Amino acid sequence: MKLVPLLxxxxxxxxxxxALAAEDAELREEAQFYFEAIPTEISVIKQTEDQPEGVPxxxxxxxxxxxxxxxxxMSSSGLISCQTCHNVGLGGVDGLAVSIGxxxxxxxxxxxxxxxxIFNAAQFWDGRAADLAEQAKGPVQASVEMxxxxxxxxxxxxxxxxYVEAFQTAFPGDNDPxxxxxxxxxxxxxxxxxxxxxxxxxxxxxxxxxxxxxxEKRGLQAFMETGCTAxxxxxxxxxxxxxxxxxxxxxxxxVLPAGDRGRFEVTQTVDDEYVFRASPLRNIALTAPYFHSxxxxxxxxxxxxxxxSQLGTELSDEQVDDIVAFLHTLTGDQPEVVHPILPxxxxxxxxxxxx
Ligand code: HEC
Ligand code: HEC
Numbered sequence: 001m002k003l004v005p006l007l008x009x010x011x012x013x014x015x016x017x018x019a020l021a022a023e024d025a026e027l028r029e030e031a032q033f034y035f036e037a038i039p040t041e042i043s044v045i046k047q048t049e050d051q052p053e054g055v056p057x058x059x060x061x062x063x064x065x066x067x068x069x070x071x072x073x074m075s076s077s078g079l080i081s082c083q084t085c086h087n088v089g090l091g092g093v094d095g096l097a098v099s100i101g102x103x104x105x106x107x108x109x110x111x112x113x114x115x116x117x118i119f120n121a122a123q124f125w126d127g128r129a130a131d132l133a134e135q136a137k138g139p140v141q142a143s144v145e146m147x148x149x150x151x152x153x154x155x156x157x158x159x160x161x162x163y164v165e166a167f168q169t170a171f172p173g174d175n176d177p178x179x180x181x182x183x184x185x186x187x188x189x190x191x192x193x194x195x196x197x198x199x200x201x202x203x204x205x206x207x208x209x210x211x212x213x214x215x216e217k218r219g220l221q222a223f224m225e226t227g228c229t230a231x232x233x234x235x236x237x238x239x240x241x242x243x244x245x246x247x248x249x250x251x252x253x254x255v256l257p258a259g260d261r262g263r264f265e266v267t268q269t270v271d272d273e274y275v276f277r278a279s280p281l282r283n284i285a286l287t288a289p290y291f292h293s294x295x296x297x298x299x300x301x302x303x304x305x306x307x308x309s310q311l312g313t314e315l316s317d318e319q320v321d322d323i324v325a326f327l328h329t330l331t332g333d334q335p336e337v338v339h340p341i342l343p344x345x346x347x348x349x350x351x352x353x354x355x
Pocket of ligand 1: 084122136
């Protein structure tokens, strides 16, 4: 019988709460169903059911990965590093429509950010790399990116004793630690530290009602209500699965060029034509231009294209503005990365090849 007065006391207290706080609590609860906050730190990656303990990050691998990420000598020209196209000072992108690499060639696609990429289920616009280590081997060899070979990378690394020592320290117990797999693993570990916690949205999700403005909250509501969450969900607001670009209406060729058929190139299945990974939307305000083609510079226009092509709805101007305001709350603390002082070249170090 004691329970009854207790319950009614709670009911009174709840109804006495300001209406707004109750609305915030409801909005938060709904958001928690779709999204997760970015942790402030991670110490383990690649946790799976088979490998619940995952792979621990080590400061030695992270440090080596930082060198490799910034070292242009990993490219055949000696000019291009990961940082060239994934600038840690620019939200992890190059800010170009499509990336420019070896020999000033334009690549086929816009450079996505590597910030928070550790939370994606697969890498690239078409998801063709399973994880960041597999991913890191791609650009080094791509003729339009760094245009190098694994053997040449290993030769360059072996020519500088500081690198050899750093690999030995990072991979103790490995008889031949300077190899391409370890190169990729070190970069993966460094990239895993490039996360952006404490965005306004995450603060709201974690309980701070005042972290977001009324307009931003309306945008969050609209993002969930109109169905953006069917594809953009989870800790990264995307990066989890694949969808046709143009579920309802295929965008025009200027946004979706016919030559890039997305996942079709990976699976050779007709159903995968023009299918792309639902883009992660963390830090989206910093990563213009948008879409794999990189032709849309205005976030508002990108949201309008999404609503007509993916949802078949015409959002009102006000709704689009609200959603854009909300998307701005996904900008988190940017990682402060110190540019490494890199090992000095030696006589044995291969010379840069002409582009
Ligand atoms: C010439 C520019 C260029 C260089 C150099 C480059 N990248 Fe990229 N990167 C891109 C482009 C473009 C894509 C998207 C390619 C695609 O989806 O087909 C990409 C994709 C990625 C992704 C996937 C992110 C995601 O959300 O799917 C990661 C991670 C990444 N690069 C890391 C690296 C690392 C590490 C290096 C250095 C070893 C590097 N990149 C060098 C242009 C570049
Ligand atoms: C059916 C799945 C689906 C739905 C629903 C959807 N999207 Fe997308 N979204 C995608 C895919 C796939 C891409 C990548 C398109 C490409 O290849 O460039 C994308 C890309 C984006 C981009 C560009 C990301 C970048 O880095 O360039 C933004 C912004 C975006 N979506 C916002 C939204 C908003 C806002 C909504 C709701 C109005 C929404 N999306 C609904 C699947 C979806």
